[in-house]
Amino acid sequence: MTTIRDVATAAGVSRATAARVLSSPELVAEKTRARVLEVVERLGYSRNSVAASLRTTRTGRIVVTVPDISNPFFSRVIRGVEEAAQEAGYAVLLGDTRNDRDREEQYAEMLNRREADGIIFLGHRLPTTLARILDRDGSRAPIVNGCEFTPSLGVSSAHIDNAGAAREVMESLYTMGHRDIALVLGPPDSPLTRDRLIGAQRAAEDHGLIGRLIAESGDFSVESGRRAANVLLSLDRPPTAIFCFSDEMAIGTLAAARSAQISCPEALSVVGFDDIQMARYVDPPLTTVRQPMADIGRKTVELLLDILHGRQAGPVSATLPHRLIIRQSVGLGPFGRPGAPA
């Protein structure tokens, strides 16, 4: 491999000059610069980033961990992350943690080994390795959280207003004349579940219907949605609307209803969450809450770069806009007036 030394020799300048041509070209005379560049080209020189990193203590990499990269929600977020990182000159080290603590720790360790300049973790558990770093460096620690927000973590985060969104969904369901509504939650320990549940309950209370709000737990997957729906639909007094905390669970609910010959939206209304690509292609197209997935990803990168470049410290919480997308999976409930908004 050709080094800066080879370039310098071939161009008849010192290593310093050759190096300068590549890092601060303006400091070097037009003519020498041209000569050096010509040699760089001819020899096919490429800077050894490892050596450069050792010198500068910057790697130009960030690690990003996700519970499941093949989940359509996360893969969109990751895409936003990759794009923003790439634009800023950073490379992305991808970690699929499968919600496994050990894997999470392993990726967090990369920070200690200086394999990356910062880390974005998508998930709600703060690895102890990161907690220690946070402890030591406080708000200047290059750690950012995405999608879920737990203020007590003390790290910056990008997310939507989950409670608000859930509340809107409930409001719209009540407006459509539904009274017996069921929730299909995510895992109980997820802040996502917590926030959305709070929002939904608040709406139910506002309408004096908290007593008729029921819930089943899932894990955001299609199968868990199907299972939960099967339970709910075989109740003595089944709900007329099911609000799932993920589109995948909503799709599972649709499948369960189909199997049970319950037609949607005539006999059962279904609402999802996220607005993944498939939401609009299932039958009936799914009413859901659109999360700006790519933007969430991009924003986490921005927050991290703010810390990395010393622009901004303190944990900042970025709330991005969501939007209720009305499609055809919601119909009028028993108390709906035909004139009500479809």
Add this chain to the structure above:
Amino acid sequence: MTTIRDVATAAGVSRATAARVLSSPELVAEKTRARVLEVVERLGYSRNSVAASLRTTRTGRIVVTVPDISNPFFSRVIRGVEEAAQEAGYAVLLGDTRNDRDREEQYAEMLNRREADGIIFLGHRLPTTLARILDRDGSRAPIVNGCEFTPSLGVSSAHIDNAGAAREVMESLYTMGHRDIALVLGPPDSPLTRDRLIGAQRAAEDHGLIGRLIAESGDFSVESGRRAANVLLSLDRPPTAIFCFSDEMAIGTLAAARSAQISCPEALSVVGFDDIQMARYVDPPLTTVRQPMADIGRKTVELLLDILHGRQAGPVSATLPHRLIIRQSVGLGPFGRPGAPA
């Protein structure tokens, strides 16, 4: 940050010994080892991987490029890649190229800058940077291709038998009594399109029906599938079966049929390709070709490691098993006998 030097000093040994405790503990006396380890623990020492890489010329990273990480097919492959890499002690640098030549080159350049030990590219275009490396190092170049296979590239690759799979699909459609079959292809320059088209045509020829085989082009996306289907379904003599070269296009086709009030599978049979997760949840569940996505990902990593560890050179082509998954989107065609396999 604490360095090996600090550890050595605190433990009262030389840097060499301290370092040895971490890389070849068996060479160090029990007592000194324990002492050093205690200090490592107490000081919270973590090896600086950058310095280590500079010395060893190995980074422990591989770069993986995909056209679109949010595509359900690729995200599964990537998951397999991540898993296998992780197990082997490698980290994954993710590159989303969006089929953009410049981006592809940019990620390929990482090899020259020694940001990674090897590269896996999912896609069919060999970046010129890689071509140069291949030119120089021949079969020992740490470059592997996945999903698509073009022998002339001269790189190892993991994939299924695309032509064979397409042929099977056609055979099964003919057996079900279909004669007017339409293909929805991928981009014309893709080897995937080429191979599957060859397989489909071969089957048509075998049945003397090549004259009745028609085709439309798509780009593997849902929308392109819908567009293609709209064209096909408004033909004077529309096909009774549409074989799409991706599940997403098949889902688009299902949507087009629904809009046109053409019921599937009664009036139109649809077949997809890949068996992405959603394939079984759309209505009707999609008959498709299952690709072992995660295994393809894992295999590309194995192939790369073979090269990296000098176990195997020469371009090897790994053909993984696929399987035709029969679900409900295919029904009997005009020439089908009721007794035929459903």
Add this chain to the structure above:
DNA sequence: TTGTACGCGTTATCAC
């Protein structure tokens, strides 16, 4: 504007 010289933190090769 250019060159000299040092150090980044490891690992590996020698001696002892």
Add this chain to the structure above:
DNA sequence: GTGATAACGCGTACAA
């Protein structure tokens, strides 16, 4: 079994 010490390739303060 342990210790000196020389690379690895680069960036940059400082001197010229």
